Amino acid sequence: MSGRYDAIIIGGGHNGLTNAAYLARAGRKVLVLERRHVLGGAAVTEEIFPGFKYSVCSYVVSLLRPEVIRDLDLPRHGLEILPLDGTFTPMPDGDYLWRMDDHARALREIRRHSPVDAEAYEEFGRAMTQLCRFVKPILGMTPPDPTSPGARDLLRMLFLGRRFRALSSEDKHNQIQLMTMSAADFLDQWFETDVLKGTMSASGIIGTFLGVRSPGTAYVLLHHYMGEIDGSFRAWGLSRGGTGGISEAIAGAAREAGAEIRTRAGVARILVSGGRARGVVLENGDEIPGDVVSSSVDPRLTFLKFVGEEHLPAEFVEQVRRYKFRGSSGKVNMALDALPDFRSLPGPGPHLRGAISISPSVEYMERAYDDAKYGRFSRRPYVDMVIPSLTDPSVAPPGKHVLSCFVQYAPYHLKEGTWDEQREAFGDTVVDTIAEHAPNIRDIILHRQVVTPLDLEREFGLTEGNIFQGELTLEQLFFLRPVPGWARYRTPLRRLYMCGSATHPGGGIMAANGRLAALEILKDGKRGAA
Numbered sequence: 001m002s003g004r005y006d007a008i009i010i011g012g013g014h015n016g017l018t019n020a021a022y023l024a025r026a027g028r029k030v031l032v033l034e035r036r037h038v039l040g041g042a043a044v045t046e047e048i049f050p051g052f053k054y055s056v057c058s059y060v061v062s063l064l065r066p067e068v069i070r071d072l073d074l075p076r077h078g079l080e081i082l083p084l085d086g087t088f089t090p091m092p093d094g095d096y097l098w099r100m101d102d103h104a105r106a107l108r109e110i111r112r113h114s115p116v117d118a119e120a121y122e123e124f125g126r127a128m129t130q131l132c133r134f135v136k137p138i139l140g141m142t143p144p145d146p147t148s149p150g151a152r153d154l155l156r157m158l159f160l161g162r163r164f165r166a167l168s169s170e171d172k173h174n175q176i177q178l179m180t181m182s183a184a185d186f187l188d189q190w191f192e193t194d195v196l197k198g199t200m201s202a203s204g205i206i207g208t209f210l211g212v213r214s215p216g217t218a219y220v221l222l223h224h225y226m227g228e229i230d231g232s233f234r235a236w237g238l239s240r241g242g243t244g245g246i247s248e249a250i251a252g253a254a255r256e257a258g259a260e261i262r263t264r265a266g267v268a269r270i271l272v273s274g275g276r277a278r279g280v281v282l283e284n285g286d287e288i289p290g291d292v293v294s295s296s297v298d299p300r301l302t303f304l305k306f307v308g309e310e311h312l313p314a315e316f317v318e319q320v321r322r323y324k325f326r327g328s329s330g331k332v333n334m335a336l337d338a339l340p341d342f343r344s345l346p347g348p349g350p351h352l353r354g355a356i357s358i359s360p361s362v363e364y365m366e367r368a369y370d371d372a373k374y375g376r377f378s379r380r381p382y383v384d385m386v387i388p389s390l391t392d393p394s395v396a397p398p399g400k401h402v403l404s405c406f407v408q409y410a411p412y413h414l415k416e417g418t419w420d421e422q423r424e425a426f427g428d429t430v431v432d433t434i435a436e437h438a439p440n441i442r443d444i445i446l447h448r449q450v451v452t453p454l455d456l457e458r459e460f461g462l463t464e465g466n467i468f469q470g471e472l473t474l475e476q477l478f479f480l481r482p483v484p485g486w487a488r489y490r491t492p493l494r495r496l497y498m499c500g501s502a503t504h505p506g507g508g509i510m511a512a513n514g515r516l517a518a519l520e521i522l523k524d525g526k527r528g529a530a
């Protein structure tokens with residue numbers, strides 16, 4: 001297929017593909033251009049070591065929008081989400097905290113640490129569910145802009161205002177606290193068990209350059225609390241075949257609807273004239289004209305690199321420059337000969353089938369951040385581990401395993417040396433950290449892939465290695481994402497749209513951004529926006 005396209009999508013991550021699928025289903029002639037050899041962006045599976053399939057970046061899924069699963073009929077295109085059961089936190093004193101998804105068992109386990117916390121945990125769960133119910137619809141809608149409201153914004157604000165009013169006074173207080181407090185302070189109000197607070201607070205700092213005691217992190221806690229797999233509220237799961245399975249399923253739906261998808265097709269520039277986008281120029285110099293250009297990469301790449309500031313209002317350029325990335329995470333993926341054996345709960349067992357979190361206390365988490373503040377990776381980092389091969393044997397040869405370790409903090413800007421020099425030392429630190437709890441880890445590693453923030457930038461196009469294409473902090477969320485005044489997938493240039501994680505509702509494998517952007521593009525198409 002060639003010739004003029006109705007829409008050219010930059011980037012074949014899951015949002016770019018979702019955007020393409022919705023546009024193609026609406027009858028548009030669509031082209032997706034992906035720079036890498038493989039689709040998926042940060043939701044990708046790669047066989048880095050023969051026989052072992054790594055979810056190189058993202059590794060668990062929870063927020064994938066049910067309407068996208070339904071509309072694109074993703075299970076028919078191969079999507080299968082397998083449940084991930086609970087979170088196991090080994091402790092240095094030889095004890096552990098193992099919160100299972102089975103609520104009654106989780107309560108029994110927490111009661112073992114503190115009967116008071118077991119009671120509070122029930123109440124906390126109820127309160128968070130209420131707040132998730134309030135916030136969740138916002139994930140599925142174009143955010144209203146209170147600073148320059150049109151008729152549709154007013155309706156949406158009214159809808160949200162009504163929902164807020166319907167919350168109990170206690171829920172209202174909780175909501176306001178979540179928006180302003182630190183994850184640790186918020187949790188301090190509910191619980192006394194340090195390991196419980198340490199582990200729960202971890203969700204508040206994922207993908208941000210903030211510590212568990214930094215104000216604002218409580219909200220991120222909620223962001224990660226929301227989730228839906230086949231309607232079961234707040235469950236995390238694994239995609240069969242790795243997270244690339246999600247992107248491949250979406251690509252399947254897009255192709256079926258007629259979208260053309262090219263890999264190894266990096267975009268170098270967006271063609272602009274007369275204040276509107278008119279197509280793209282590839283890195284190999286090919287020019288491809290298009291009626292609409294929809295970019296799933298971040299605003300710095302889109303506007304400062306592909307468009308050029310000379311085509312944009314100065315104030316907008318300034319806002320784009322201020323948009324914060326500050327990558328703080330890395331990833332270590334390992335091929336294992338056997339299972340790690342935890343000192344606090346020896347042998348194989350169901351505790352290895354969920355997340356395994358190295359987050360033994362609030363102080364541990366905050367100290368990990370202290371290192372990052374001063375420009376080095378954490379000497380003892382927070383590590384979130386998953387062994388997907390226990391749930392999905394297709395990702396490793398029989399008897400072998402894949403271990404995925406998400407690590408924080410790995411600040412993009414190092415005070416000394418470069419990430420290329422520090423890569424292996426960082427990998428060693430992660431292995432040493434795990435070895436304090438599972439000493440056999442060193443003997444069972446067949447292969448190790450260390451992904452630094454610099455690798456995320458160079459290989460995946462994630463500026464400054466931010467895993468969400470920009471920090472998920474309140475000043476960069478909702479109607480402020482990516483920048484104030486431009487949160488509705490549109491840009492100062494006509495026919496140029498944004499559709500990736502740098503737009504509302506932010507990062508994570510949600511596919512909401514791609515879908516909402518497509519709906520806005522189609523709306524403008526109907527209106528005949530010039």
Ligand SMILES: Cc1cc2nc3c(=O)[nH]c(=O)nc-3n(C[C@H](O)[C@H](O)[C@H](O)COP(=O)(O)OP(=O)(O)OC[C@H]3O[C@@H](n4cnc5c(N)ncnc54)[C@H](O)[C@@H]3O)c2cc1C
Nearest residue numbers: 011013014015035041042058059060267461501507508509
């Ligand atoms: C290490 C890590 C761990 C994570 N863990 C989780 C997790 O467990 N669960 C979760 O829900 N989320 C997780 N995330 C976040 C989640 O993966 C991302 O928010 C999401 O995948 C982003 O999707 P996207 O399509 O918006 O953007 P991306 O996936 O960033 O896609 C953008 C695409 O554009 C391509 N591109 C870049 N430049 C060009 C160019 N010049 N021309 C053409 N194409 C280009 C890129 O190669 C990429 O494929 C993680 C992310 C990382 C990096």
